[in-house]
Amino acid sequence: MKASDLLQVARQLDEEILDLFPESAEASRVSLDLDRIGLWSGLNRQLYGHIARRSLRLADARQGLKVLDACCGRGGLTRYLWSRLSRTREPGQLDVYGVDWSERHIANATREAPAIHWLRRDMFQSGFASGEFDVLVCSQSLHHFTPAQIPQLLREFCRIARDVYVFDLRQTRYGSLWMRLIAPFFSAEFIHDGLVSHRRALSVEQVRGLLREHALPYRLQTFTPLGMLLEVQS
Numbered sequence: 638m639k640a641s642d643l644l645q646v647a648r649q650l651d652e653e654i655l656d657l658f659p660e661s662a663e664a665s666r667v668s669l670d671l672d673r674i675g676l677w678s679g680l681n682r683q684l685y686g687h688i689a690r691r692s693l694r695l696a697d698a699r700q701g702l703k704v705l706d707a708c709c710g711r712g713g714l715t716r717y718l719w720s721r722l723s724r725t726r727e728p729g730q731l732d733v734y735g736v737d738w739s740e741r742h743i744a745n746a747t748r749e750a751p752a753i754h755w756l757r758r759d760m761f762q763s764g765f766a767s768g769e770f771d772v773l774v775c776s777q778s779l780h781h782f783t784p785a786q787i788p789q790l791l792r793e794f795c796r797i798a799r800d801v802y803v804f805d806l807r808q809t810r811y812g813s814l815w816m817r818l819i820a821p822f823f824s825a826e827f828i829h830d831g832l833v834s835h836r837r838a839l840s841v842e843q844v845r846g847l848l849r850e851h852a853l854p855y856r857l858q859t860f861t862p863l864g865m866l867l868e869v870q871s
């Protein structure tokens with residue numbers, strides 16, 4: 638299928654290219670732009686700063702550390718975390734993992750940063766042991782899951798990691814306006830997926846309701862003008 642056809646199908650179905658065609662060159666372009674925006678908007682830096690303040694073991698270079706970026710895409714945030722953490726640690730003291738179910742994203746990520754452990758896995762069948770990670774991060778991915786899957790995923794994160802940080806877009810009135818403003822600087826595929834994401838994003842109240850209904854131990858706060866952050870520390 639030609640790129641223009643594929644975008645057309647995604648538009649008609651009002652679904653994200655990342656979900657419909659995760660192994661396509663177009664999904665690869667979306668994930669590359671996601672990496673660019675994570676750096677360019679300062680999101681990676683803000684997330685790292687917040688996590689380092691809350692999970693002090695990140696700053697303690699004497700401790701070994703195992704970190705997972707779940708649903709990592711092409712791994713822009715994973716690489717950012719690795720570059721910050723590896724400055725103060727010996728190689729044997731740090732293990733950073735990036736997991737995504739798209740073979741294409743994992744192949745791209747592996748080429749860019751071979752020092753990170755990249756795994757192609759479904760986060761619902763990750764095979765990780767309980768408490769295997771010190772810190773788990775998941776960014777911009779929650780809205781790819783259904784309301785029935787979200788509690789299951791959040792529970793799984795708490796099972797495999799001691800500290801968990803989940804950032805996602807939240808429902809705002811200006812999300813789509815923001816996507817239209819930045820459109821000249823990014824691919825048409827990324828802008829399409831971004832517009833769908835902002836329409837699909839849950840509101841803070843909806844997430845609060847899910848946490849309460851399923852007795853999940855996350856604290857929730859708004860984070861950045863367009864996002865929210867769920868967190869748990871051991």
Ligand SMILES: C[S@@+](CC[C@H](N)C(=O)[O-])C[C@H]1O[C@@H](n2cnc3c(N)ncnc32)[C@H](O)[C@@H]1O
Binds near residue numbers: 668739776
């Ligand atoms: C919007 S992207 C976010 C990528 C990255 N975290 C970032 O911030 O750029 C969502 C990612 O979730 C991945 N994904 C969706 N469902 C998944 C699952 N069940 N297991 C693993 N990865 C999944 C998709 O392949 C996609 O790369």
